[in-house]
Amino acid sequence: MKKQLLVLLIAIFIGFGSNAQTKSSETNVLVLIYSQNGGTYKMAKAIADGVQEYPNTKATLKRVPSINPKEKLNADVEKLPVATIEELANYDGIAFGSPVHFANISADMNYFFSQSIPLWTSRTLEGKPATVFMSAGSGAGKEAAILSFWNILASHGMVIVPTGIMGTATLDKTVPQGNTPFGATSLAGSTGIRPSQSELNLAKEQGKALARVASGLRNTENIKSVKTTSVESKSDINKTLKDNNIVIPEAPKPVGNYVPFTISDHKVYINQVALKDGKILNPGKVGATVTEDQAKEATYQTMLNVFAVLKEACGGDLNKVKQCVQLTGYFNTTPEYTQHAGLMNSASNLTALVFGEKGKHARATIGAASLPINSAVEIQAIFEIE
Numbered sequence: 001m002k003k004q005l006l007v008l009l010i011a012i013f014i015g016f017g018s019n020a021q022t023k024s025s026e027t028n029v030l031v032l033i034y035s036q037n038g039g040t041y042k043m044a045k046a047i048a049d050g051v052q053e054y055p056n057t058k059a060t061l062k063r064v065p066s067i068n069p070k071e072k073l074n075a076d077v078e079k080l081p082v083a084t085i086e087e088l089a090n091y092d093g094i095a096f097g098s099p100v101h102f103a104n105i106s107a108d109m110n111y112f113f114s115q116s117i118p119l120w121t122s123r124t125l126e127g128k129p130a131t132v133f134m135s136a137g138s139g140a141g142k143e144a145a146i147l148s149f150w151n152i153l154a155s156h157g158m159v160i161v162p163t164g165i166m167g168t169a170t171l172d173k174t175v176p177q178g179n180t181p182f183g184a185t186s187l188a189g190s191t192g193i194r195p196s197q198s199e200l201n202l203a204k205e206q207g208k209a210l211a212r213v214a215s216g217l218r219n220t221e222n223i224k225s226v227k228t229t230s231v232e233s234k235s236d237i238n239k240t241l242k243d244n245n246i247v248i249p250e251a252p253k254p255v256g257n258y259v260p261f262t263i264s265d266h267k268v269y270i271n272q273v274a275l276k277d278g279k280i281l282n283p284g285k286v287g288a289t290v291t292e293d294q295a296k297e298a299t300y301q302t303m304l305n306v307f308a309v310l311k312e313a314c315g316g317d318l319n320k321v322k323q324c325v326q327l328t329g330y331f332n333t334t335p336e337y338t339q340h341a342g343l344m345n346s347a348s349n350l351t352a353l354v355f356g357e358k359g360k361h362a363r364a365t366i367g368a369a370s371l372p373i374n375s376a377v378e379i380q381a382i383f384e385i386e
């Protein structure tokens, strides 16, 4: 019992801690890669070192999922945490790394971005600094590959950080090197140990350059919010839902002596679990029978249920919402589980996407020994309405 209480307190602390992180004075940079044989991974570590050399800056190294689950990945790459597309919104800058595949980016990285439509239409990544590095074989088509990656970043309105001639003063010119003005690459199929020391130096410089731009821009206001301040209050939630292909389900019916929501002093109080079509989506315990991806899916569904009830509370018009005041996420986890905040981001990101500035909320995340009807998640929400 004492142990469970301790886990509960730690989970609350971590939940609040991670919220606080977004407001911390530290610049947060994501280094996101796909790598099959580890060449891109080695470059990524040098990029991360460069990022962290810049004052007050933290680098997080993650990978995108493999589109072929049977594919054998390099053992170090396999161990990296897997990023979700939604979490790109949480960083001040992102360095993207991919192998050169037929003078292009890898299909896995491309597939990851094919899921970015909600981020694209909501202009979430606009103005966020990004840079691209790669690992090639002979180097054939390496610059074309970086530029094709740039097409995706430009579509998202990201601020692209190139490398120019940085780091080339100390380049070992006795062997071929992967330097380009667009970003560092490694010639994994060329002579000597790869990445070469020169290629790693270039990558480090690139990481530092990204961190500098990310630090400079992180406290500036998003162009979208500057432009739309006066329009924001008139923005139509129904259009946002349609543009982002978000379908609000039917509100689940209460299964006991209670009501789906109460309203007190313009505040709506709602509690929901991961019901979908009358059944719990991905039931069970996170860290045991439920994977993190399944828990995130259940969290997303739970938040949709919250929106469904909220819509009823607003008389069918979500435009009446003035503010999401607070979200509390309870997760059915094993005692040693600690990544509650990452799971809850599925709910927080969805709320921010749908309600924009009005979606900004305080938050707590808590680990629980069990939850009703074996749901992996329960969300308590408080919204202010007109």
Ligand SMILES: Cc1cc2nc3c(=O)[nH]c(=O)nc-3n(C[C@H](O)[C@H](O)[C@H](O)COP(=O)(O)O)c2cc1C
Residues within 6 Å of the ligand: 034, 035, 036, 037, 038, 039, 040, 041, 098, 099, 100, 101, 102, 103, 104, 135, 136, 137, 138, 139, 140, 141, 142, 188, 189
């Ligand atoms: C399907 C495929 C296509 C490739 N196309 C190219 C290419 O066009 N140019 C090149 O220089 N290397 C090419 N390569 C080699 C990879 O870019 C190289 O092995 C790279 O270092 C792999 O990165 P990784 O170790 O991070 O997986 C290709 C490899 C594969 C598997």
